[in-house]
Amino acid sequence: MKLNVFELLGENCITLEDGQKIFDLIHPELSASNTVDLDFKDVKIFASPFFNAAIGRLLKDITPDDLNRLLKITNIVPTGLAVLKRVIENSKEYYSNPNVRKAVDEVLLEQSEAL
Amino acid sequence: MKITLSIPTINDYTAVNFDVLFNLWNQVNNDNLDVTFEFSQCGFLRHNAVAFLGGLTRLIQSRGGTVRFALNTISEKVKINLAQNSFLSTLGFGGAPWEGNSIPYREDLHQDKIALVDYLKTHWLGHGWVHVSERLRDEIVGRVWEIYANAFEHGQSPIGIFSCGQHYPKQHELKLTVVDFGVGIPSNVRMFFKHDARAQSLSAASCLKWAFQRGTTTKPNGTSRGMGLDLLKEFVKLNKGKIEIFSHEGYAIIDSKREEFLNRSTFFEGTLINITFIRDESYYHLASEVLEEPLF
Numbered sequence: 001m002k003l004n005v006f007e008l009l010g011e012n013c014i015t016l017e018d019g020q021k022i023f024d025l026i027h028p029e030l031s032a033s034n035t036v037d038l039d040f041k042d043v044k045i046f047a048s049p050f051f052n053a054a055i056g057r058l059l060k061d062i063t064p065d066d067l068n069r070l071l072k073i074t075n076i077v078p079t080g081l082a083v084l085k086r087v088i089e090n091s092k093e094y095y096s097n098p099n100v101r102k103a104v105d106e107v108l109l110e111q112s113e114a115l
Numbered sequence: 116m117k118i119t120l121s122i123p124t125i126n127d128y129t130a131v132n133f134d135v136l137f138n139l140w141n142q143v144n145n146d147n148l149d150v151t152f153e154f155s156q157c158g159f160l161r162h163n164a165v166a167f168l169g170g171l172t173r174l175i176q177s178r179g180g181t182v183r184f185a186l187n188t189i190s191e192k193v194k195i196n197l198a199q200n201s202f203l204s205t206l207g208f209g210g211a212p213w214e215g216n217s218i219p220y221r222e223d224l225h226q227d228k229i230a231l232v233d234y235l236k237t238h239w240l241g242h243g244w245v246h247v248s249e250r251l252r253d254e255i256v257g258r259v260w261e262i263y264a265n266a267f268e269h270g271q272s273p274i275g276i277f278s279c280g281q282h283y284p285k286q287h288e289l290k291l292t293v294v295d296f297g298v299g300i301p302s303n304v305r306m307f308f309k310h311d312a313r314a315q316s317l318s319a320a321s322c323l324k325w326a327f328q329r330g331t332t333t334k335p336n337g338t339s340r341g342m343g344l345d346l347l348k349e350f351v352k353l354n355k356g357k358i359e360i361f362s363h364e365g366y367a368i369i370d371s372k373r374e375e376f377l378n379r380s381t382f383f384e385g386t387l388i389n390i391t392f393i394r395d396e397s398y399y400h401l402a403s404e405v406l407e408e409p410l411f
Binding site: 012014015016018044045046047048049059064065067068071073076077078079081082083084085086088092110 | 226228229232249250253254256257258260261264268321324343345346401402403404405406408409410411
């Protein structure tokens with residue numbers, strides 16, 4: 001499957017809602033082990049809500065190895081790639097370590113040390 | 116109840132300047148007020164004050180109150196600014212805006228992607244007073260969008276989001292204030308940790324610091340959701356800009372030299388973000404990411 005993102009969404013990939021549209025299109029394909037080519041030619045503005053919904057969520061039930069094999073990202077500008085890489089990092093950490101209590105411990109510890 | 120509030124000259128030089136706005140909010144944080152704003156002591160209103168006063172007006176109205184502006188007390192200089200940036204016409208006080216150093220005052224009840232991107236690209240960055248390439252412009256818009264995305268997704272502001280910018284040619288600076296009158300970042304962070312009794316003792320400053328960490332989110336919906344504020348923070352630090360956030364008693368100031376999170380004595384329930392960018396591209400570092408495999 002090849003998707004031209006500009007044709008679907010225009011030049012701004014910034015909202016959760018638009019990310020959800022892409023997710024709904026590619027998740028079934030990837031889950032069925034079909035390859036997907038996401039072409040970002042002519043997309044100019046990127047923000048994290050879009051990638052969180054479109055790509056970050058894929059890591060919930062598809063392994064990084066499978067995504068590396070099946071999902072191709074093409075023609076993305078460096079700004080967009082920087083955001084995408086950050087979203088993937090965050091998502092991998094989230095799904096491998098959803099330990100909220102640890103997060104509270106860290107914040108409380110920092111607060112006590114700052115006093 | 117009838118009250119008259121005097122609006123003084125309001126700058127955005129220090130956090131204390133913002134206290135004037137938050138003290139106003141404290142005085143009108145009630146239902147069914149009849150408020151008159153008078154401006155005899157006001158020599159200038161910066162963009163932060165314009166955005167906040169607009170929001171305050173809508174807040175009072177949404178709670179069954181009425182708002183009057185004593186137009187005859189506004190100096191000519193302030194009146195011109197408020198007319199030029201469309202503040203007066205948007206709030207129903209007549210006049211028509213025109214282009215100048217002002218960037219329009221704006222109210223958004225809902226997230227209108229196309230209109231907001233156009234505002235940032237065309238009205239905020241696109242007047243020729245910022246010497247940036249199309250590529251840098253797009254990068255700045257993407258980073259600043261994170262503020263709006265957070266405000267709409269987490270802010271729960273019943274009256275929406277208020278923005279105003281200004282170009283300050285002498286300082287070579289471009290500024291933007293975005294304010295919402297919702298629940299505030301500390302409230303969202305404490306709610307996210309509600310299962311842990313200790314969360315209620317988290318200070319507002321600690322909550323702000325947490326919100327700026329990579330990969331944090333207050334939406335417990337099983338989806339990884341970086342708040343995006345870390346992306347904005349990195350961009351601002353790298354490119355000699357400045358970002359200030361006020362939410363509850365929390366205050367954050369972030370620039371290339373510092374990243375401070377403090378608790379202050381003044382309380383504001385919503386969230387106000389004030390950002391500053393230098394208007395010359397030679398100061399900027401553009402993203403230079405290269406697509407390498409594997410991506411995941």
